[in-house]
Amino acid sequence: MPHIEKHKPGSFSWMELGTSDQNAAKQFYGSLLGWKFEDHPMGPDQVYTMFGFDGKDIAGCYSTSLSPGMPPNWGIFIAVEDTDPVVSRAEQLGGKILRPAMDVGEYGRMAVIQDPTGAVFDVWKPKSHSGMGVAGENGTLCWADLMTDDREGAKTFYEGLFGWRLDPGKGKDPSGYLHIQNGEDYIGGVQTKPNPQAPPHWLLYFQVADCDASTAKAKQLGAQVYVPPMTIEGQLTFSVLADPQGAAFALFQPGH
Numbered sequence: 001m002p003h004i005e006k007h008k009p010g011s012f013s014w015m016e017l018g019t020s021d022q023n024a025a026k027q028f029y030g031s032l033l034g035w036k037f038e039d040h041p042m043g044p045d046q047v048y049t050m051f052g053f054d055g056k057d058i059a060g061c062y063s064t065s066l067s068p069g070m071p072p073n074w075g076i077f078i079a080v081e082d083t084d085p086v087v088s089r090a091e092q093l094g095g096k097i098l099r100p101a102m103d104v105g106e107y108g109r110m111a112v113i114q115d116p117t118g119a120v121f122d123v124w125k126p127k128s129h130s131g132m133g134v135a136g137e138n139g140t141l142c143w144a145d146l147m148t149d150d151r152e153g154a155k156t157f158y159e160g161l162f163g164w165r166l167d168p169g170k171g172k173d174p175s176g177y178l179h180i181q182n183g184e185d186y187i188g189g190v191q192t193k194p195n196p197q198a199p200p201h202w203l204l205y206f207q208v209a210d211c212d213a214s215t216a217k218a219k220q221l222g223a224q225v226y227v228p229p230m231t232i233e234g235q236l237t238f239s240v241l242a243d244p245q246g247a248a249f250a251l252f253q254p255g256h
Helices: 024-033 084-092 151-162 211-220
Strands: 012-019 037-044 046-052 056-063 074-080 094-102 108-114 118-128 140-147 165-167 178-182 185-191 201-207 224-232 238-241 248-253
Touching: 012 118, 012 140, 024 037, 024 046, 024 056, 046 224, 046 248, 074 248, 084 108, 084 118, 084 151, 084 178, 094 165, 094 248, 118 201, 140 248, 151 165, 151 178, 151 185, 178 211, 211 238, 224 248
Parallel strands: 012 056, 074 118, 140 185, 201 248
Antiparallel strands: 012 074, 037 046, 046 056, 094 108, 108 118, 140 201, 165 178, 178 185, 224 238, 238 248
16 A cells, blocks of 8 residues: 555544553564554653654554543544534534544644544544554554444444444345445444443454464463454454553454
């Protein structure tokens, strides 16, 4: 895939890891996915880590000490043309604004929103920072699933907010997995949470060449395996894990 200069509105444009141990996260994701890193001081005792891949920025990482009580997690950003109208529309559709629209220096304008089902995401209007500079390669974000018990509520909210189409696909069970289509692009899905105790959340998928081997390596590096490698539709293989600090993510091996 070529490097990405600009993300389409409604697409996943950035991701951030909130973690209790940034140095450990650097070692884990660097070893597992080949990510590089660069630290940027944010103030007294605070550092923002920029993960890089193929010479481009791919993700951010910050300490959860900035938000006491927050468990380690991966957050997803969705590109918008203008942050403020999206925030207003999200409220009208039943969303909760956790962080109002705000400028992040010269990089962009963001807001943090909780959808009506309880899952949290960010919206991002780029200025100097457009977001992930590369995708579609091993080691990069390739998909994201909304894990929720209210698929219909999610469908109404996200279709109204971003113009997405949430559809089970031709011939598929309408009560099952929903695919997220942004324009012509399939970018993710919506499914029922397998763990009733887990809060609604977005699960990020990272592409790998060999899901079995990468899952085994992640386990050796201290990850917990929630779902061992599974093959779906006869060709696509994925697994679900948590890094050593507890942030959940998935690995995905495309079919051939």
